[in-house]
Amino acid sequence: MLVRQAALALLLCASGSAWAGFPTFCDRSRDLNATEQDRVLRFAGVVKQELARSNGKVALIARAGTDLSRFDLVYSHAGVALRDTPDSPWAVRQLYYECDEARPYIFDQGIAGFALGADAPGKGHIALMFLPDDDSASLERAARDKALALALLAGQYSANAYAYGTKYQNCNQWVAELMASAWGGAAGEGNARKKAQAWLRANDYVPGPVKVPSHFTMFAGQFVPLVHVDDHPVEDLHALSLQVSVPASIEAFVQRRAPDTQRVEICHDERRIVVRRGWTPLGASCEPQPGDEVIAIAP
Template identity: 70%
Template structure:
């Protein structure tokens, strides 16, 4: 039980062994009753409507998957939503392939992406729609199979250091894809290292993730899918890890492409809230003035 709690605390991506994107351990079951499933499917349908309404062909998408409130984080998992993929608006993302014990790339429908949340009674999705030129570059990079695979590491770590090529988590792959797209790095050798160098030069700030105690940091070395060997010693001593998280990616995109439009959606047991703008909805899904509120069918 301790190991599961610790991994849930540090893991920032889905380690999916099934279509729904099950987080944390590979042997974990993601039980969801019919009522919760219906609610999440309604939520996914509204997210797809927002994607269609945007007129875009690509969007950066994030999901609140695990409870990371102890780190003051809401969103845990990011990907690239493509209008034309294996289905309309599938999410291209990195996940952990349990059977192979390594990271893989996976196109997942919006319903499966939404169902990957840890608590189906409540959910959050964030969508970023980039200006035309930036959007085109991102779509081209996301559809470039050679580039996508060149950016894929051989080893997975849920808390991978953002500026090392030793491991990788899902959000790190998205950040490096952005760097390759916007930095014109597609043709260079050492793609991941060049992408990370470009991110540093452009002021990308990963995390930091504040670990509550030295004891938890030490214990993390014995938990599957969590590693600390790639992190600088100074960061470990300071209990502050530079890990790519959706908030880091969104802040970077907003600073570099300020005309990017953001739509955030959340749901609880009774309603869906659609919020347009950069002020973030809270974990309790309370609507702000001007937000669209959709009552869920009983």
Template identity: 55%
Template sequence: MKPLRALALGLLLAAGAAQASSSRFCDRTQELTAAEQDRLLRFAAVLREELASSEESVALVSRSGLDLSRFNIRYSHAALAWRSDDGLWAARQLYYACDEGRPRIYDQGLAGFAMGTDSPKIGYLSIVRLPPQAVLALRPALLDTSRALHLLAAQYSANAYAYGLRYQNCNQWLVEMLAAGWGDLADGDDLRERAQGWLREAGYAPQPVDVGSRWWLLASYFVPLVHLNDHPEQDRAALQLQVSLPTTVEDFVRARFPQSERVELCHDEQRIVIHRGWTPVADGCIPAGGDRVLSLRD
């Protein structure tokens, strides 16, 4: 096969594979076996117990959704968990509504949040417990429907530029919500712009994602939910994209509120591991000394 034809075929196959997986950005769920559903429901129960053990009513929660291991990224999706006056927890988040073709703000039960994973065989959850002063400033903004919607962009991009207004991903909406609450920003049509200004002044600086290959940049021309036209030219040339991810949000929260506490949960097909502290649990959900282990064989 001639080199140019081989190149064209390679791009076509890569684009087709990327489009086939693009629905994982959406609000659709995969079919689970009874055993997989039971495993994830038990995993969600541990998440619920950990949140309930805190006296505070808002926490940052993240999950391993899309498989981004090729970029050394464990967590792809973050939400703000909040407790109602009745003691029920929900995860408020941005999600992409496939049927409508637009992003939405959605309150989801913890079971549904835990089940939004690429692999039911192994999964990770991260909880960051916020100190009282952080919750006190954030909760009114989080539960203000008008401000939550004014922070919502009209167009979604999974790899949205962290300081762009054209697109937005789920983690970008979340960190802009933190800005609205902690900056005590008034409602208004320009709320996103003011939130990003506050974040810049507060030192929010996402660690650039090393794309590693121009083939991934080329794929953006074929995948509906991935874009590059909002990223600065120098970032594209360097293959370094500034994208808001759960880890960058966690780092920002920790720097602003050092009293915050982190708990990481993971499961495989045999056990659930509860790991406390800011160091990550080992890949493969391998427990370390001091970790709590719950059997899934019971």
């Protein structure tokens, strides 16, 4: 039990649904009651309103899927939201892990399903980034390029994949490499992942670092499927500091590279939905500040 609990501390990109990517969660299901489902669907409705209000065709999107507070992280899972999709006005293109087939895929999911992927229906966070026109157009083209999307997909999934290795990959690393291919001309002949990572290095992309709580946690991780340490530099393992792509890494890189990017963050608890526009984070508590939009969802 101690090994399992410690290993869970290494899990990123997690949620309670199968596409979240963790075998420890694959057999777990939780049915939402009517009140919980209504709350999350209303939250998703506000997210869709913000996407529509942008008048854009693409956005970077991140969700708080599992509790990563021990790492001082709110968000765990990133993807690319595309407006024009066959099944809905907006859908999230993302890497997910298919439990039954034990392999990663690229998957399009509606906004409601994306919001329902959070572990705790009593609270939720989603962040949106609307890029300047040129960057936005390049990202949309890359995200819609099926050959490129698949060329950037690793054959093996690791929740804590080393950001500058090609043996494994997590959901956020796929997004980072897609951005590199879109903005750095990293697509084309050759190893798409190596070229994308070279561009990220050259442009000072900083993955993580994710601070692991203890050496025991690091040791325990190697005994849990989909958590690996064999791809990380030895010095990082000794320092308990892993270079892993997380949504915060992507957000910091985008803010530095394209400061005109518009950011909108939406959160909810059991009483209200809060919308904040700008780069100041709402925080895990979802407490509104002056200037935030507040929408009541409970008396």
